[in-house]
Amino acid sequence: MRAETREHLFDVAVIGAGVVGCAVARDIGRRGMSCVLVDRADDVGDATSKANTAILHTGFDAEPGTLESRLVARGHQLLSDYAGEAGVALERIGALVLAWDDDQRAALPGLREKALSNGYGAVAVLDAHEAYRREPFLGPGCLGALAIPDESIIDPWSTTIALATDAVRSGVDLRLETEVVGVTTVAGVHRLETTTGSLAARWVCNVAGLGADRLDNIFGHAEFHVTARRGQLVVFDKMARQLVSSILLPVPTQRSKGVLVAPTVYGNVLLGPTAEDLDDRTDTASTADGVEQLRAAGSRVLPRLLDEEVTSVFAGLRAATEHRDFQIRAYPEERYLCVGGIRSTGLTASMAIAEHVVELLGSAGEDVVRLDDASGATRFPPLGECQVRPYRDAALIATDPEYGRIVCHCELVSAGELRDAFESPVPPRSTGGIRRRTRAMNGRCQGFYCAATVVSALAAARGIDPRHLLGLDGGQS
Amino acid sequence: MTTGRVQSEACAREVADVVVIGSGPAGLAAATAIRRSHPGRVLVVERQARAGGIPAQCDHRGFGLRDLHRSYSGPDYSRALAGQALEAGVEIITETTAFIESDGALAITGPAGLRHVEAAHVLLATGARERPRTARLVPGTRPAGVFTTGQLQQFVRRSLPVGSRALVVGAEHVSFSAVLTLREAGVAVRAMVTDLEEAQSLPVANAVLRHLYRVPLMTRTAVVSLEGRRRLQGVTLEDCVTGARLSVEVDTIVFSGGWVPEYGLARSAGVVLDPGSGGPAVDALGRTSRIGWFAAGNLVHPVETADSTAVQAARVGAGMAASLTRTRGPLAPAVPVRVAAPLAWVWPNLVRPGLTSGGDVTLLRTAEFGAQRSVRFSQDGRELGTYRIRHLTPNRSLRVGAAWRNGVSAEGGLVTASLH
Numbered sequence: 101m102r103a104e105t106r107e108h109l110f111d112v113a114v115i116g117a118g119v120v121g122c123a124v125a126r127d128i129g130r131r132g133m134s135c136v137l138v139d140r141a142d143d144v145g146d147a148t149s150k151a152n153t154a155i156l157h158t159g160f161d162a163e164p165g166t167l168e169s170r171l172v173a174r175g176h177q178l179l180s181d182y183a184g185e186a187g188v189a190l191e192r193i194g195a196l197v198l199a200w201d202d203d204q205r206a207a208l209p210g211l212r213e214k215a216l217s218n219g220y221g222a223v224a225v226l227d228a229h230e231a232y233r234r235e236p237f238l239g240p241g242c243l244g245a246l247a248i249p250d251e252s253i254i255d256p257w258s259t260t261i262a263l264a265t266d267a268v269r270s271g272v273d274l275r276l277e278t279e280v281v282g283v284t285t286v287a288g289v290h291r292l293e294t295t296t297g298s299l300a301a302r303w304v305c306n307v308a309g310l311g312a313d314r315l316d317n318i319f320g321h322a323e324f325h326v327t328a329r330r331g332q333l334v335v336f337d338k339m340a341r342q343l344v345s346s347i348l349l350p351v352p353t354q355r356s357k358g359v360l361v362a363p364t365v366y367g368n369v370l371l372g373p374t375a376e377d378l379d380d381r382t383d384t385a386s387t388a389d390g391v392e393q394l395r396a397a398g399s400r401v402l403p404r405l406l407d408e409e410v411t412s413v414f415a416g417l418r419a420a421t422e423h424r425d426f427q428i429r430a431y432p433e434e435r436y437l438c439v440g441g442i443r444s445t446g447l448t449a450s451m452a453i454a455e456h457v458v459e460l461l462g463s464a465g466e467d468v469v470r471l472d473d474a475s476g477a478t479r480f481p482p483l484g485e486c487q488v489r490p491y492r493d494a495a496l497i498a499t500d501p502e503y504g505r506i507v508c509h510c511e512l513v514s515a516g517e518l519r520d521a522f523e524s525p526v527p528p529r530s531t532g533g534i535r536r537r538t539r540a541m542n543g544r545c546q547g548f549y550c551a552a553t554v555v556s557a558l559a560a561a562r563g564i565d566p567r568h569l570l571g572l573d574g575g576q577s
Numbered sequence: 578m579t580t581g582r583v584q585s586e587a588c589a590r591e592v593a594d595v596v597v598i599g600s601g602p603a604g605l606a607a608a609t610a611i612r613r614s615h616p617g618r619v620l621v622v623e624r625q626a627r628a629g630g631i632p633a634q635c636d637h638r639g640f641g642l643r644d645l646h647r648s649y650s651g652p653d654y655s656r657a658l659a660g661q662a663l664e665a666g667v668e669i670i671t672e673t674t675a676f677i678e679s680d681g682a683l684a685i686t687g688p689a690g691l692r693h694v695e696a697a698h699v700l701l702a703t704g705a706r707e708r709p710r711t712a713r714l715v716p717g718t719r720p721a722g723v724f725t726t727g728q729l730q731q732f733v734r735r736s737l738p739v740g741s742r743a744l745v746v747g748a749e750h751v752s753f754s755a756v757l758t759l760r761e762a763g764v765a766v767r768a769m770v771t772d773l774e775e776a777q778s779l780p781v782a783n784a785v786l787r788h789l790y791r792v793p794l795m796t797r798t799a800v801v802s803l804e805g806r807r808r809l810q811g812v813t814l815e816d817c818v819t820g821a822r823l824s825v826e827v828d829t830i831v832f833s834g835g836w837v838p839e840y841g842l843a844r845s846a847g848v849v850l851d852p853g854s855g856g857p858a859v860d861a862l863g864r865t866s867r868i869g870w871f872a873a874g875n876l877v878h879p880v881e882t883a884d885s886t887a888v889q890a891a892r893v894g895a896g897m898a899a900s901l902t903r904t905r906g907p908l909a910p911a912v913p914v915r916v917a918a919p920l921a922w923v924w925p926n927l928v929r930p931g932l933t934s935g936g937d938v939t940l941l942r943t944a945e946f947g948a949q950r951s952v953r954f955s956q957d958g959r960e961l962g963t964y965r966i967r968h969l970t971p972n973r974s975l976r977v978g979a980a981w982r983n984g985v986s987a988e989g990g991l992v993t994a995s996l997h
């Protein structure tokens with residue numbers, strides 16, 4: 101318990117350190133307001149933000165006129181710039197929406213019109229010949245495509261960690277393993293009851309993802325209900341990367357964006373996601389049916405993909421609601437902001453949502469002008485294949501041989517990178533945290549060679565019993 | 578994708594007559610054989626801290642009978658092979674990883690720096706790894722407590738905790754090694770499960786499992802789901818015949834065997850793979866599709882025991898040494914050998930007609946059990962040779978003679994190996 105925190109009154113408490121919460125806290129921190137960022141998990145971005153398809157959308161297919169359409173387009177620009185500054189891997193590889201029957205082909209011009217009404221004009225309809233020229237490994241029967249040259253792939257983990265690190269560097273107090281369980285508001289001060297003690301703040305910003313509606317209820321509102329929409333994904337071995345050069349999308353249906361095939365910045369190929377509405381908001385298990393459904397879809401788009409080894413299967417939960425737009429509302433008299441229903445584009449929109457939140461704070465009379473940009477973005481370690489990774493950087497290894505001491509052989513991660521992660525402002529606390537910061541153990545052998553070394557190093561760095569890291573200390577939560 | 582070479586000017590070079598990638602039994606035995614008959618620089622590159630490959634991690638006995646003619650523990654066997662190599666004049670550099678630059682060139686990196694490699698011959702001996710849970714597409718949650726045998730052994734060597742009740746998936750040689758390691762770590766083995774109809778190791782291993790350790794063997798059983806959030810809590814099994822399901826409470830599961838050749842380097846180097854083994858396609862001298870590049874060991878026959886791997890690889894090494902002194906012309910065209918189900922792969926799987934050397938063994942694998950069968954090699958319907966086999970066991974070495982290779986015609990089509 102932190103007794104001293106009772107005394108401190110923060111300007112803003114941000115609840116939820118997903119990609120959106122981290123972007124919001126960073127933006128608030130840079131404007132000179134005092135801010136605390138809390139999350140119940142032991143890492144930032146440990147819920148929906150760690151399990152997505154990692155695409156930086158242009159918003160070409162958003163619902164025109166919605167807040168989501170505007171924030172996705174703006175977010176694409178903001179995050180592209182930020183990724184460049186922070187050294188977060190981003191590849192502008194473009195996307196093709198593929199038509200496999202006459203109805204789908206007939207839908208392409210409509211999609212182009214939609215893109216135009218979303219303010220995105222660079223789309224082009226391609227004939228089948230051009231589609232196969234760009235993607236020679238497509239399965240038979242593709243009738244044409246819509247090209248969206250600015251759809252990009254990004255490192256989703258580093259994005260969240262970079263935003264969190266910049267938040268911490270601008271003075272934001274990050275508190276992990278801290279769950280908000282209740283609130284009392286007296287004389288304009290919110291007192292948050294958490295699992296690690298209580299916190300006082302003038303403003304509360306609810307960015308709790310799958311838990312946003314429940315928190316909203318605690319604040320006396322009931323504007324939306326969250327349904328977890330599970331998306332299972334299959335990650336293929338790096339050897340599959342040569343089979344595909346852009347993001348391959350299906351023609352979207354009313355229900356979902358459908359199953360896509362996309363390279364990742366780490367050099368793998370993703371196949372997914374499914375879209376399954378669940379009652380359990382914690383059920384991130386994969387299922388035999390889900391994987392089968394994905395393989396069936398993948399075998400049509402890129403038959404040779406299925407001959408490659410699978411590196412990993414995982415699932416993420418979208419925070420879907422009954423509405424077809426983001427649920428962002430400010431209640432200035434209550435000094436409460438709700439940022440909910442950030443469904444399937446939140447990675448892209450994150451920085452624009454933050455900008456929007458700051459505007460809402462400004463209209464509520466808060467002083468949000470000062471931009472503390474003296475330090476700029478932190479440079480992040482190069483994790484993408486489009487960057488020069490430390491193992492192949494002769495000059496870097498010459499200055500510090502630890503960057504040549506490879507620990508994870510599949511992903512070629514060095515001891516120097518592990519050390520840097522341990523010493524960073526937002527260090528890993530779990531094996532998942534190491535995977536997301538360094539790629540160690542994320543490769544094709546899934547730890548055959550390196551798991552023991554990495555677990556020992558993490559336990560030593562944190563000064564804890566490895567049983568805790570391996571889930572052998574009793575708790576299951 | 579990847580950018581071109583980095584700072585080539587600043588980058589050092591490593592020049593050798595032969596570079597061997599991987600210091601497992603294959604790499605070490607081949608390097609020794611090469612150096613014994615060739616005076617040039619033979620360099621073995623190993624990414625791990627110690628030379629020796631997988632045996633260096635295997636604390637039990639059972640290594641070395643066929644090549645060193647006595648039974649060693651894994652680490653002692655590794656030391657013996659590395660000692661032989663050093664004595665022959667081979668250089669071994671550890672903590673150094675080989676990779677392929679985007680232009681196809683071979684490079685190595687390690688604490689001593691990034692270097693580009695120039696060598697007349699390259700031998701790929703990168704071994705095989707076990708197929709992990711993810712690649713087997715076993716659905717469910719992703720808790721801690723899910724291992725391969727190799728990973729389990731590293732945990733035990735480092736005194737990391739591995740749980741209290743375990744299930745072993747697979748019933749081949751290495752699966753029994755997993756049981757030994759678990760028992761040594763004080764973990765109760767609840768069962769060994771295999772989707773095949775029998776275990777595939779030696780009868781004595783079965784007897785020990787059943788009568789001494791009292792571990793039930795569940796055949797025709799598949800793992801259909803894992804449960805538990807932070808730590809594995811349970812596993813759902815399915816009877817492959819009746820479809821009946823059963824839940825087992827365990828906090829540890831070991832996915833053993835299911836070998837995948839460590840083909841990343843080979844493929845990035847543009848070496849053609851054999852569709853059966855998944856490793857580089859090779860002829861009897863270990864020659865791949867890339868001139869000057871050879872492959873040996875479990876990379877090309879996943880997997881054989883360490884000692885027979887070493888014996889085969891030494892032959893490849895001897896051939897390499899011979900070709901170093903010969904003036905090199907283009908390779909004779911190769912005729913691929915394909916297997917018909919239930920055969921899984923054959924080694925060698927390229928035949929270069931006219932080649933007389935290269936050993937007298939053909940290795941095969943089957944996916945099904947059987948008895949009193951024969952393997953027939955044929956080309957365009959013409960029989961090249963037929964060999965009787967008493968017992969067929971999946972995941973077990975099957976060896977027949979090599980005389981069939983003499984009849985292969987360079988002008989003919991594929992050679993087929995099939996069971997009758």
Ligand SMILES: Cc1cc2nc3c(=O)[nH]c(=O)nc-3n(C[C@H](O)[C@H](O)[C@H](O)COP(=O)(O)OP(=O)(O)OC[C@H]3O[C@@H](n4cnc5c(N)ncnc54)[C@H](O)[C@@H]3O)c2cc1C
Nearest residue numbers: 116118120140149152153155280309311331416446447448
């Ligand atoms: C399968 C899938 C594919 C996707 N693909 C893309 C894509 O390609 N591009 C894209 O832009 N977007 C994509 N998305 C969407 C994107 O991942 C999300 O919109 C984004 O991650 C949402 O971020 P968030 O911060 O709102 O939520 P989260 O990441 O879920 O963060 C919410 C946080 O709040 C915490 N929390 C909740 N309740 C409490 C409490 N009471 N106390 C303390 N902490 C609490 C949680 O622990 C969590 O960390 C995809 C999503 C899925 C599931």
Ligand SMILES: Cc1cc2nc3c(=O)[nH]c(=O)nc-3n(C[C@H](O)[C@H](O)[C@H](O)COP(=O)(O)OP(=O)(O)OC[C@H]3O[C@@H](n4cnc5c(N)ncnc54)[C@H](O)[C@@H]3O)c2cc1C
Nearest residue numbers: 599601602603624630631639674675703704874875882883
């Ligand atoms: C748990 C277990 C128990 C076993 N028990 C026995 C037994 O009792 N008796 C027996 O005879 N056999 C046993 N075996 C089998 C035996 O280990 C193998 O047959 C043998 O190791 C194969 O030798 P190899 O040289 O082909 O490959 P490996 O031993 O796998 O060696 C390959 C080497 O290449 C290195 N390498 C790979 N890629 C690179 C790269 N890019 N750069 C640098 N280095 C690289 C690897 O680090 C590794 O050291 C066991 C195997 C296992 C997993």
